[in-house]
Amino acid sequence: MANKKIVIVGGSDAGISAAFAARRTDRHADITVITKENGISRCAIPFVLGGQITGKTWMLENIPSLYKQSDIKLIMDEAISIDPNERLVRTNDSSFPYDSLIIATGAYPFVPPIPGRDLKGAFTVRTVEDTLQIKERLKTSKSVIIVGAGAIGIEIASALRARGGLEIKIVEMCDRILPTTFDSDLSRIIEDKLKDAGIEIITGVGVSELLGDEEVMAVRVGDREIPGDMVIFSIGVRPNTELAKNAGIEVGRLGIKTDDHMMTSIKDIYAIGDCAESVSLINGEPAASQLATAAVLQGKIAGKNVAGDDATFDGVLCSAIMKLEFFDIEIGRTGFTKEYAKTREMNVMARKTNSLTRSDDYPGAKRLDVELIFDIDSERLIGAQMIGEEGVAGRIDLVSLAIKLGAKISDLTRIKNCFNPPITPFPSDDALLVGIDYADRMIKRIKNRKRSTGSSGTPSK
Numbered sequence: 001m002a003n004k005k006i007v008i009v010g011g012s013d014a015g016i017s018a019a020f021a022a023r024r025t026d027r028h029a030d031i032t033v034i035t036k037e038n039g040i041s042r043c044a045i046p047f048v049l050g051g052q053i054t055g056k057t058w059m060l061e062n063i064p065s066l067y068k069q070s071d072i073k074l075i076m077d078e079a080i081s082i083d084p085n086e087r088l089v090r091t092n093d094s095s096f097p098y099d100s101l102i103i104a105t106g107a108y109p110f111v112p113p114i115p116g117r118d119l120k121g122a123f124t125v126r127t128v129e130d131t132l133q134i135k136e137r138l139k140t141s142k143s144v145i146i147v148g149a150g151a152i153g154i155e156i157a158s159a160l161r162a163r164g165g166l167e168i169k170i171v172e173m174c175d176r177i178l179p180t181t182f183d184s185d186l187s188r189i190i191e192d193k194l195k196d197a198g199i200e201i202i203t204g205v206g207v208s209e210l211l212g213d214e215e216v217m218a219v220r221v222g223d224r225e226i227p228g229d230m231v232i233f234s235i236g237v238r239p240n241t242e243l244a245k246n247a248g249i250e251v252g253r254l255g256i257k258t259d260d261h262m263m264t265s266i267k268d269i270y271a272i273g274d275c276a277e278s279v280s281l282i283n284g285e286p287a288a289s290q291l292a293t294a295a296v297l298q299g300k301i302a303g304k305n306v307a308g309d310d311a312t313f314d315g316v317l318c319s320a321i322m323k324l325e326f327f328d329i330e331i332g333r334t335g336f337t338k339e340y341a342k343t344r345e346m347n348v349m350a351r352k353t354n355s356l357t358r359s360d361d362y363p364g365a366k367r368l369d370v371e372l373i374f375d376i377d378s379e380r381l382i383g384a385q386m387i388g389e390e391g392v393a394g395r396i397d398l399v400s401l402a403i404k405l406g407a408k409i410s411d412l413t414r415i416k417n418c419f420n421p422p423i424t425p426f427p428s429d430d431a432l433l434v435g436i437d438y439a440d441r442m443i444k445r446i447k448n449r450k451r452s453t454g455s456s457g458t459p460s461k
């Protein structure tokens with residue numbers, strides 16, 4: 001039997017993960033990656049700009065030789081069309097037959113159609129080129145305006161603050177920073193830290209124009225003109241779906257539609273990463289995470305499937321962690337915020353707790369703030385947000401796993417936390433477990449109330 005022909009379009013986080021997963025699953029498949037850009041670690045970009053990462057490993061220059069070692073063909077070209085009937089991908093220079101195809105074309109940064117957006121000194125942050133150009137501009141800039149206070153905008157602001165020597169302003173159209181990923185109370189804690197560090201934050205109004213002749217000199221925000229030597233747009237991304245759309249593949253509001261095997265509406269064509277729409281793991285609604293976390297996992301799943309395995313993706317949780325360099329704090333989140341859950345008409349309760357990160361008699365213990373969000377009807381944990389000087393990543397991963405496994409609150413009360421004074425607080429003091437115990441008590445109270453009065457009951461504090 002002839003070797004299976006697997007073609008992957010796009011060679012960044014998702015595409016790379018798919019290629020190696022396919023190779024691990026089928027040692028004989030004929031695997032080709034077509035990409036117009038060498039893969040890069042975009043997650044490293046804020047720290048390259050901030051000067052914390054100085055080497056070149058983030059440019060993933062070793063990937064071509066790793067492909068070679070694994071007998072994966074790399075074609076540096078742009079795929080311009082897919083013909084599902086002929087099972088063919090056409091590039092500018094050639095065409096490639098496939099038995100299975102994976103689309104991993106990623107996303108591009110969104111810039112609003114405002115006057116002045118093409119002025120010199122205005123940047124988006126996505127590619128090696130963007131990064132090197134911003135780095136160059138930083139050498140002569142005294143002030144930077146970051147447009148958009150989502151995770152990437154905040155991460156860049158913090159990394160640049162740690163670098164020093166710059167006046168930093170953030171403009172955010174919503175009334176607070178991190179408006180979609182954190183609940184108001186926690187995002188205000190982070191906002192206060194940024195302000196205390198001298199970063200000006202302008203919320204509730206968008207940038208309507210970039211001002212300057214050839215070079216950007218200021219932005220218009222409401223009736224204010226805010227001077228700045230450079231502008232960095234970080235207001236979200238849009239999925240690259242044209243290739244799929246033109247091939248007749250179904251595209252949803254958030255990206256290329258996929259099923260639980262990451263297969264698109266056309267058999268044997270898969271889509272993964274930032275270009276793909278999946279479903280929310282919590283309520284099954286269309287969702288896209290646009291994070292490397294999901295891109296790499298979806299790549300692994302699609303890579304296995306095209307090579308003959310039967311792997312499934314349960315859905316997106318949007319689990320993310322961030323280290324805000326200047327403040328030495330970690331922030332993390334997973335699942336739904338309570339504000340978002342309410343827009344989905346879920347009956348939720350939230351509990352904010354805090355604890356130390358080590359035993360209280362051990363030197364150097366840090367504060368950890370945790371907010372847990374529970375769905376009262378299903379008695380399940382559906383989200384968490386955390387801010388702390390250490391210990392966030394492991395707890396966010398634990399909560400993500402608990403949500404993924406559909407753990408009930410009563411199950412979570414039986415988590416057996418390891419204890420060692422220099423690394424953890426005493427188990428009964430850990431903010432995560434204190435929040436879970438609270439939810440357990442509340443759920444029992446609500447259930448008892450329902451039993452005795454027949455009412456639905458809302459939690460009391």
Ligand SMILES: Cc1cc2nc3c(=O)[nH]c(=O)nc-3n(C[C@H](O)[C@H](O)[C@H](O)COP(=O)(O)OP(=O)(O)OC[C@H]3O[C@@H](n4cnc5c(N)ncnc54)[C@H](O)[C@@H]3O)c2cc1C
Pocket residue numbers: 009010011012013014015034035036037038039041042043044045046077078079080104105106107108125126152240243272273274275290291292293294295320321
């Ligand atoms: C500044 C920044 C910081 C980030 N930090 C984090 C973080 O800390 N944690 C995290 O989880 N996520 C982070 N992300 C998000 C993460 O980088 C993305 O989710 C991830 O890169 C998505 O990978 P992807 O392979 O799906 O798409 P992409 O990385 O966009 O790659 C798609 C590739 O396909 C190529 N391509 C597109 N069309 C074609 C075509 N027609 N033919 C050939 N090639 C094509 C593109 O050139 C590109 O190389 C960050 C993103 C940015 C921009």
